[in-house]
Each structure stands twice: as structure tokens, then as C-alpha cells.
Amino acid sequence: MLITGVGVALADACAFTIGKLIGKHKISPKVSPNKAYEGVLGDLLGASIAVLLLGFAVPTSFTSLQILILILLIGIGSSWGDLASSLVKRASGVKDWGELIPGHGGLMDRLNSAIVVFPVVYYFAVLIGLL
Numbered sequence: 001m002l003i004t005g006v007g008v009a010l011a012d013a014c015a016f017t018i019g020k021l022i023g024k025h026k027i028s029p030k031v032s033p034n035k036a037y038e039g040v041l042g043d044l045l046g047a048s049i050a051v052l053l054l055g056f057a058v059p060t061s062f063t064s065l066q067i068l069i070l071i072l073l074i075g076i077g078s079s080w081g082d083l084a085s086s087l088v089k090r091a092s093g094v095k096d097w098g099e100l101i102p103g104h105g106g107l108m109d110r111l112n113s114a115i116v117v118f119p120v121v122y123y124f125a126v127l128i129g130l131l
Helices: 002-022 037-057 064-092 107-127
Strands: 026-028 032-036
Touching: 002 032, 002 037, 002 064, 002 107, 026 032, 026 037, 032 037, 032 064, 037 064, 064 107
Parallel strands: none
Antiparallel strands: none
């Protein structure tokens, strides 16, 4: 769970940073006007860094294929969580879920990725016999 939590946090941070710096190709301007494909690459980069670095720091029994799958689940799941949350916000006529973090929205804006990623990673862990 530590790897998943850090992975989601770093994926979100990298997606935000890379999207702001070089994001030009918007995924769905009507749903999430600022979400760019380059940001998805940031999600994958952040997930990769977290999983690989914590994999060295915290002994795991993951195979190389399982590590790759975990990176993809965290990186892509983070993007899906963000987009799904944006879809709900647009349908509700809400811009941000609050003002907890200036410029980043409320608590739900910080947790939207985790809401998708944690259950997916849990079932992956069950599938490969870790739980």
C-alpha cells in the first residue's frame, strides 16, 4: 500500500508539472480542459519513479512483469481517476471540490486518483497471490 500511495502522489505531481510545462494535446477539453496527453505521460513517469525507487527501499517479491503492470495500473489509473472526477464535476456544474489547496482544488481533487487506483491495485495483489 505504501508503494501505491506514494505512486499515486508522485504520479499526480508529475502529471501536473509536465502537463503545465509541455501539455499541448488536450484529452477532452469539455470534460477536463487542462488535462493533456503529456500529463498522462507524467502520471506514468511518476508511477515509474515511485514503484522503482520504493521497490529498492522496501523489499518486494514482484517479478519484472508485475512491476510493469503495477506502474501501468498506477499511472493510467491516476489519469482515469482524474478524468472521472472531472466528468462528475462538469455534470454537477462545479469547478473544484473546494479550496483546500490553492490552485489545486479541494480534498477530492487530491484523492480522485487514489479512489480509482487503490481498489485496482488491491485486486491485482489478490490476483497475483499477495493478499
